[in-house]
Amino acid sequence: MAANFWTSSHCTHWILDRRRVAEAMKEDLEYVNIDTLTKIKMWYYGIIGKIGKRLQFRQQVVATAIVYFKRFYTKNSMRSTDPSLVAATCIYLACKIEECPQHIKHIIQEMKHALANLGGFDYDTSKVAEFEFYLLEELEFYLIVYHPYRDLTLIAKDLKLEESNLQTAWFVLNDSYRTDVCLFYAPHMIALAALYIICVVHAEQYNDNNNNGGSGHSIANSGSSSNPNTMDDSGILGHNNIHLAQLNSSNSVIKAPGAGGGSQNNPTTSSSSSNEGQGINNRNMVQWFADLNVDIEEIIEITQEILSLYSIWKDYEEEQVPAMMQALKMEFDESYELIDPQLEAMQ
Amino acid sequence: MEEQEEEEVQEHFDLPPMNMTEYKQKRDSCRQKIASKYDILGFISSGTYGRVYKAKSKIKDDNKEYAIKKFKPDKEGEAATYIGISQSACREIALCRELHHENIVGLEEVLLEDKSIHMVFEYAEHDLLQIIGFHSHPERKFMSEYTIKSFLWQLLNGVAYLHANWVMHRDLKPANILVTANGVVKVGDLGLARLFYKPLQPLFNGDKVVVTIWYRAPELLLGSRHYTKAIDIWAIGCIFAELITLRPIFKGEEAKVENKKTVPFQKNQLQKIFDILGNPTKERWPTIDQQPEYPNLASFRQTPNVLRSLYQQWPIKSEQGCNLLAAMLEYDPLKRITAEEALNHPYFQEDPKPGLESFAGQPVEFPLRRITNEDKDMRATANVQKSHPVPAVKDDRLTKRPRVDA
Ligand SMILES: Nc1ncnc2c1ncn2[C@@H]1O[C@H](COP(=O)(O)OP(=O)(O)O)[C@@H](O)[C@H]1O
Ligand SMILES: [Mg+2]
Numbered sequence: 237m238a239a240n241f242w243t244s245s246h247c248t249h250w251i252l253d254r255r256r257v258a259e260a261m262k263e264d265l266e267y268v269n270i271d272t273l274t275k276i277k278m279w280y281y282g283i284i285g286k287i288g289k290r291l292q293f294r295q296q297v298v299a300t301a302i303v304y305f306k307r308f309y310t311k312n313s314m315r316s317t318d319p320s321l322v323a324a325t326c327i328y329l330a331c332k333i334e335e336c337p338q339h340i341k342h343i344i345q346e347m348k349h350a351l352a353n354l355g356g357f358d359y360d361t362s363k364v365a366e367f368e369f370y371l372l373e374e375l376e377f378y379l380i381v382y383h384p385y386r387d388l389t390l391i392a393k394d395l396k397l398e399e400s401n402l403q404t405a406w407f408v409l410n411d412s413y414r415t416d417v418c419l420f421y422a423p424h425m426i427a428l429a430a431l432y433i434i435c436v437v438h439a440e441q442y443n444d445n446n447n448n449g450g451s452g453h454s455i456a457n458s459g460s461s462s463n464p465n466t467m468d469d470s471g472i473l474g475h476n477n478i479h480l481a482q483l484n485s486s487n488s489v490i491k492a493p494g495a496g497g498g499s500q501n502n503p504t505t506s507s508s509s510s511n512e513g514q515g516i517n518n519r520n521m522v523q524w525f526a527d528l529n530v531d532i533e534e535i536i537e538i539t540q541e542i543l544s545l546y547s548i549w550k551d552y553e554e555e556q557v558p559a560m561m562q563a564l565k566m567e568f569d570e571s572y573e574l575i576d577p578q579l580e581a582m583q
Numbered sequence: 584m585e586e587q588e589e590e591e592v593q594e595h596f597d598l599p600p601m602n603m604t605e606y607k608q609k610r611d612s613c614r615q616k617i618a619s620k621y622d623i624l625g626f627i628s629s630g631t632y633g634r635v636y637k638a639k640s641k642i643k644d645d646n647k648e649y650a651i652k653k654f655k656p657d658k659e660g661e662a663a664t665y666i667g668i669s670q671s672a673c674r675e676i677a678l679c680r681e682l683h684h685e686n687i688v689g690l691e692e693v694l695l696e697d698k699s700i701h702m703v704f705e706y707a708e709h710d711l712l713q714i715i716g717f718h719s720h721p722e723r724k725f726m727s728e729y730t731i732k733s734f735l736w737q738l739l740n741g742v743a744y745l746h747a748n749w750v751m752h753r754d755l756k757p758a759n760i761l762v763t764a765n766g767v768v769k770v771g772d773l774g775l776a777r778l779f780y781k782p783l784q785p786l787f788n789g790d791k792v793v794v795t796i797w798y799r800a801p802e803l804l805l806g807s808r809h810y811t812k813a814i815d816i817w818a819i820g821c822i823f824a825e826l827i828t829l830r831p832i833f834k835g836e837e838a839k840v841e842n843k844k845t846v847p848f849q850k851n852q853l854q855k856i857f858d859i860l861g862n863p864t865k866e867r868w869p870t871i872d873q874q875p876e877y878p879n880l881a882s883f884r885q886t887p888n889v890l891r892s893l894y895q896q897w898p899i900k901s902e903q904g905c906n907l908l909a910a911m912l913e914y915d916p917l918k919r920i921t922a923e924e925a926l927n928h929p930y931f932q933e934d935p936k937p938g939l940e941s942f943a944g945q946p947v948e949f950p951l952r953r954i955t956n957e958d959k960d961m962r963a964t965a966n967v968q969k970s971h972p973v974p975a976v977k978d979d980r981l982t983k984r985p986r987v988d989a
Contacts, residue, residue, distance in 0.1 A: 240748070245681055317606050332673045335777065340667050365665030367603070369695045370610055372668070372676075377693045379677040380778075 241422065245378035252310060252419045263313035264564060272560050273314070274548055278414050279557045280305065280319050284327060287346045293336060295410065296383055301330035302413045303381045308374050310419065315564055320351055321359055325367045333379045340364055354558055384409050387427035395524070397431075405430040408542065415545045417538050428530065429538035435521040437539065617696050621649065621703070623961050625954030632671050632774055633699075636961050637706065637954050648706035649691060653699050653961065665698060671774040672700050678750060678773045679704075685939075686741030688761055688769040707761030707769050708952055711822065715757055717950060719829045725898045729935040730766075730945060731826045736926065736937035737768035738819055743922035745770070746812045752776050755818035756795045757825065766941030796837040796852050797821065801863065802916050804849045804856075806875035813916035816925070820911030827897050832859065848879055860912060861888030868915040903930035 241247050264273050281302050288298035304326040305319075324347045331338045340361050347357040359367075372379075388409060392402040408430040412418070417426055525532060621638040628635045633654040640647060654672045679690035679702070691703040711734065718724055738760060745752055752770065759772035800817035802810055824832035835852030857863075862885055863871055871877060890912070894905045907930045910920035920928070931937055942949070956962075 243683070312606065318603055321603065328667065329673070332668070332670050333677055337670050361667075362665045365667040368665070368668055369698075370607065372693075373610065373614075373695060377676050377680050379673070380681055 241382055241424070244380065244382060245376075246380065246382045247422065249376065249378055250307060250381075250419070251422065254420060257310050257416065257419060260310050260312065264315050267315060267566055268560060268564050271548055272563070275552050276314065276319075276557065276560050276564060277309075278549075278552065279554065280323050281414050282554075283320075283347075283350045284323055286350055287327060287343070290346060291338060291342070293331070294334070296385060297330050297334040297336060299383050299385075299413055299418075300334055300381045301326040303418055304330060304371065304375060306416060306419055308371060311374055320347060320355070320357055321364065321367055322371070323347070324357065324359070325364055325371045328364060329368060329371060329379070333381075354561065382423045384412070384423040384427035384430065387424040388430060391427060391431060395431075401434055404434045408433050411545065412538075412542050414549075415541050417541050421534065421538055425530065425534055426538055428525075428528070429535045429542065431521075432525060432535050432539050433542060436525065437543070614695070617651070617694050617701060617961075620694075621651065623651070624648075625956055626961070627952060627954055632669065634960065637952070638703070650704045650706045651961075652702045652704065654701075655699070668700060674776060675772075675774045676700070676702065678776050678778075682745070682748065682750070682773075684741060684744045686737045686768050686770060687744060688771040704771070705769070706763075707771070708764040709762040709949060710771075711757035711760040711762065711826070713952065714762065714949070715825060715829055723829055725829065726826060727935075727945060728899050728901070729938070729943070730941050731823075731899070732931070732935060733766065733937040733939070733941035734760075734762070734768055734826060735819070735823050736931055737939070737941070738770065738822070739922050739925050741768060741770040742815055742819065743926055745776070746815070746922050749778050750776050751812050752815050752818075754795065755815055755822065756798045757822060760822070762941065765939075766943065767939055768941065796835060796849065797831045797833055799849070799852065800916065801853070801856060801914055802874065804853050805871075805877065805880075806846065806848075807916075808875075811916055812921075813919045816911050816919050816922060817916075819922075819925075820908055823908055823911065827899050848876055850879070850882075854883065857883055857886050859888075859890055859893060860914070861886055863914040867913075868918075870915070870917075901930060901933060903928070903933055906930065 261270075261273065268276070284301050284305065285298050288295075288301070301323075305323055308317075308322050308326070309319075324343055328338065328340055328343050331343075344357065344359065344361065344364060347359075351357045385406070388402070388405055391397075392405070397405075405427075409426065412426055412430065417429075421429075525535070620641055622641060624637040624639055626634065627637055627650065633652055636651045636653065638649045638651050640649065654669065676690075676693055679688075680693075683689070688707065689705040691705060694701040694703065714726075718726055738755075742752065742755070750773075752773065752775070754772060754775040755770075759770070761769040761771045763769060798818035798821045800810070800814040803814060821832050833852065833855040835849065835855040838847040838849050838851065840847055862880070862883060865871060871880075890909055891905060894908065907920070907925060907928045910928070911925065913919040
């Protein structure tokens with residue numbers, strides 16, 4: 237298990253079929269379109285991340301909570317449940333499993349703060365604790381989650397990857413939690429995709445920038461920490477300098493290495509020699525990926541999924557979320573009658 | 584400011600009420616009752632975290648027996664309300680759900696009912712505490728070397744699997760080592776177990792004290808914070824000696840916790856260890872002076888290491904057995920033998936070789952686990968099976984266990 241991903245429940249039970257996930261979204265998609273649904277989910281991932289930051293969790297705790305949240309919604313619709321209660325409970329449970337237990341009241345307080353502008357958070361300790369049971373059941377009591385961060389660190393060491401690149405790749409991993417890749421792919425593949433993005437895709441972008449006199453060296457140039465252990469939850473998203481967001485428009489740069497001589501035609505090969513000291517040698521990396529004994533197609537799928545996130549992110553505005561939620565929760569009148577009697581009794 | 588508040592209120596009203604009634608009803612209606620799946624045969628034990636019951640599946644083709652561990656419903660005040668699942672239950676569920684090994688107790692399923700977690704384990708007829716008790720009362724009758732060696736090998740085998748998977752058990756003691764009717768060892772009670780590959784989180788965080796005092800490794804007694812899986816090996820060494828002599832090898836008295844902030848210095852327990860192994864020296868344990876309680880060691884009288892001469896009076900004659908014991912009771916955690924190394928120790932190459940059916944050739948018939956009907960909580964739903972009466976062995980090891988939850 238812990239030492240062996242292949243025998244873990246994550247691998248044997250929680251690498252999912254896309255059809256199953258699509259099935260769970262059906263109900264929601266009757267009310268909002270897929271982009272809107274993605275944005276609503278992104279908003280909740282953001283809430284989880286914010287609370288994690290405020291309570292100074294390690295990134296792994298936030299990641300586990302987000303994975304629980306995603307797994308829950310592979311079996312339920314957003315519409316028929318309250319994502320804020322689900323999110324709070326996911327955080328609470330993830331803290332225990334990641335060995336940094338928090339008092340439930342603490343998390344409730346943070347939820348209230350985070351949701352002040354969106355319906356508030358009307359649950360007390362017993363409601364969250366009660367929901368923990370439902371969550372455990374939905375997770376089928378499989379609670380140990382693998383994350384790509386460790387894989388990334390190991391590979392980076394192996395590759396003698398430059399610190400700033402490791403950091404950027406780390407940020408890409410943080411962003412990857414806003415997509416569903418962790419439901420479909422093994423963590424080491426996601427780590428490889430993050431490397432692929434910064435070493436192959438972004439290196440081209442970088443070199444282009446460089447040739448144009450651009451100054452962007454790291455995609456997420458605001459990262460201040462150089463130690464991956466202390467890296468926060470920053471992603472590339474939300475930084476001013478979102479070079480990656482431009483990348484999706486030039487998807488053509490993503491080519492399977494070794495497929496049809498893509499690397500030979502690579503416009504950056506000529507300039508790479510002038511980039512001495514920048515660490516990434518694009519051609520070498522392409523070769524490195526080609527030599528890996530992994531399914532490169534899969535890495536490219538993951539890469540594309542992450543990059544397409546950046547295009548949705550481009551026109552995401554937090555202020556729109558209440559309206560989106562309202563559309564999602566559009567009700568026939570009778571549902572207003574359906575007030576939880578227990579909840580009412582407690583008030 | 585005012586404007587902002589107005590906005591908040593407005594948005595608050597914009598959202599239709601979100602309630603989970605329908606969701607809960609849907610889930611509740613498809614949840615199976617424990618009573619519909621299992622017959623409760625009786626009550627086995629009550630510990631710090633809950634109660635254990637013996638049960639049988641209601642499924643016709645399933646003749647297996649189960650032990651259902653019901654965690655105490657978390658209480659706040661009088662009424663049982665939900666206050667969240669304990670860290671201990673979380674750990675045990677998370678780990679047991681991943682671990683699959685012949686020598687680790689198998690988790691069949693987890694059920695939720697009555698505001699409590701119920702973990703359904705494969706049933707084990709015995710545990711080492713009960714077996715040791717049976718061999719010591721009314722008069723002492725030693726176990727055969729084959730049985731001891733088989734227990735030890737299987738215990739090491741289970742723990743080697745845990746360690747290979749970065750899991751430390753942290754509470755190995757006879758009561759937590761289960762044995763099936765066929766004599767197969769099943770390491771149980773992973774309520775204190777932890778993953779230790781996450782180096783970002785210091786291990787001493789949260790739980791101050793681990794391992795029941797008699798089985799607690801010297802580095803823990805000396806306040807070490809960077810303890811390792813070697814603490815499990817020390818406990819196994821203690822259990823090995825106890826299987827041979829039927830008495831705890833280091834039977835110290837636990838110093839009581841006076842205030843919650845400080846961990847008391849366990850002088851008596853250390854003295855019991857030094858009485859047999861001699862005082863630890865810088866030669867035997869080069870980093871001993873880095874242990875937080877090191878200054879306290881000055882107050883101990885000097886005693887020699889008498890383990891070997893003591894062993895010679897014990898019923899097992901193998902010298903390799905003594906070597907293995909000494910290797911597990913090594914003071915320096917870095918020098919202490921690992922589970923994997925211990926499995927390959929020459930002692931296990933010698934006759935009698937260990938086997939999976941630890942009781943093979945035993946002339947005695949073991950009493951069955953005592954189960955009673957006295958528990959009012961989960962009533963027996965079937966007739967309690969008649970078992971051989973066993974003299975009730977009063978032993979506080981069953982219930983004593985360090986509390987660690989925050
Ligand atoms: N699978 C099992 N089969 C039979 N008896 C068991 C089983 N698991 C536990 N027990 C009995 O219940 C006792 C307490 O269980 P344990 O898991 O150690 O919980 P605790 O946390 O209360 O110590 C054990 O010492 C043993 O006697
Ligand atoms: Mg126990």
